[in-house]
Amino acid sequence: MGGQRRSKAVERKRFASAVDMAQALPHLFKPISSSPALIGEEQDSLAQCEAAVETLKGAFWAAGKALQIIRDARLYRETHKTFDAYCYERWGMERAYADKLIRTWPIAEALLKKQAGGEVTPIGVKKLNQAQVWELVPAADSWDADAAAFVYDTVVEVNGADVTAAILKGAVGALPKNGEFEEETVADRIRDYFAKLKQKTQSSVSQRERTADEDPIAARAAKAVQVQWLRRLAAKDQESAAAYINHIQRQLDELKKELLTSS
Missing domain, CATH: 1.10.287 (Helix Hairpins)
Incomplete structure (x- = not known):
């Protein structure tokens, strides 16, 4: 009963933003007790993390960070035998999706820090979505989250603020697959990718214009x-x-x- 009262008190805590909530999460990535039951500190941590997971739609990366803490510190162990079972029974979430959220949160946090000059603040939160950040995962896997954040910022610098998941996927696909991360090389690859993409788009437009002049019916079909x-x-x-x-x-x-x- 004491654990339940403790959890409810944590859940009632309010944060000014999802960033504040994520920052307040415990730095707990391994169990602090070997007993099947959670001790008081772990109960508090679980309640705090579950409150963050509930923000999934608005702050996917905060939810991902919370899920990693629950997984690594085995905060699910009192009610579930496995993390897979916990995700599905507590959240209706497949393990694969939970793992995806866990892989993306360090990138999102690195982006927020970069945009805010080293401090995690709400700047840029609304600009990020799961689909965008997921396309940066290969860069983070090859190097690290800061490298992925550099890729995102370079794409914005070269292509403007309209950054879609498809655009990021293309830019990341143009990067070298191994070796040390060199900002100049990465930036050159991204600029080259967009130059070729622009050339391809212009060629496509010119082709449609020629088609319109030569065959109005074909032009109308192309627009359809x-x-x-x-x-x-x-x-x-x-x-x-x-x-x-x-x-x-x-x-x-x-x-x-x-x-x-x-x-």
Whole structure:
């Protein structure tokens, strides 16, 4: 009963922002007791972490940090045999998704520190989303979270503030796959990637303009399919892109049968 009262008191604590909540999380990445039951300090830590996980939709990275603490300190052990079972039964979350959140939070925190000049503050929180940060994970895996933050900032510098997950994926894919992290080399690769992307886009526009001059019907057909949107969708989810194309094809087949087939 004492543990329950202690947990409720922690849950009622209010923070000015998700950043404050994340900063206040205990630095607890290993168990502090070997007993099956949680001791008082661990009960407090679990309640604090679970309050952070509840902010998942608004601050995914705070939730990820909290989940890592729960996993590494085995704060789930009093009620669940495994972290997998805890995630699913407590949060309706698959272990794979929890691991994904855990892998992304150091990158998000590094970005916030970089934007705030070394201190973690609410600056930039609303600009980050899970899809964007996930595309930076390969850079963090190859080097570290600070390197991933450098990649993000360089993309913003080169391409402007409109940074999508697909854009980050392309930029990260253009980086060297191994070796030491060198900012100048990475920045050059990113600039080269966007220069080629711009050239490809301009070429595509020119082709459409030539098509419009030579064949108005072909030009109208080209406008009917949102090619750039479809490419972005395919970069995120190939299955959804294929379903969309198949749906369009079925509509075209039905129209062709209805309008162009002689009775």
